[in-house]
Amino acid sequence: MARYKDTKSVKNSTHAKFDQLLKPGKKPNFPGIYKCQQCGLEDVINKECESLPPCAKCQKKPHEWKLLVVPEEPPKQQTGFKNFIANLFPK
Numbered sequence: 001m002a003r004y005k006d007t008k009s010v011k012n013s014t015h016a017k018f019d020q021l022l023k024p025g026k027k028p029n030f031p032g033i034y035k036c037q038q039c040g041l042e043d044v045i046n047k048e049c050e051s052l053p054p055c056a057k058c059q060k061k062p063h064e065w066k067l068l069v070v071p072e073e074p075p076k077q078q079t080g081f082k083n084f085i086a087n088l089f090p091k
């Protein structure tokens with residue numbers, strides 16, 4: 001089971017992307033930690049990954065991956081007049 005310490009940096013989500021089952025060889029839709037639904041092994045998949053690897057424990061047994069934890073991009077800089085003014089006169 002994935003663990004974390006900083007509860008302020010991880011939040012719960014009910015998004016459908018966490019429900020999708022993907023077979024090894026399929027392109028992952030998101031980088032993150034994936035969990036093998038056969039044995040429970042968790043593996044990190046980075047954003048350059050083009051196809052999910054087979055689970056190191058299950059190898060040739062039929063198995064699927066499910067997204068467990070996904071990283072979040074920092075919020076984008078706001079643009080517009082309000083932000084322009086805010087940058088001119090920082091607090």
Ligand SMILES: [Zn+2]
Nearest residue numbers: 036039055058
């Ligand atoms: Zn497995």
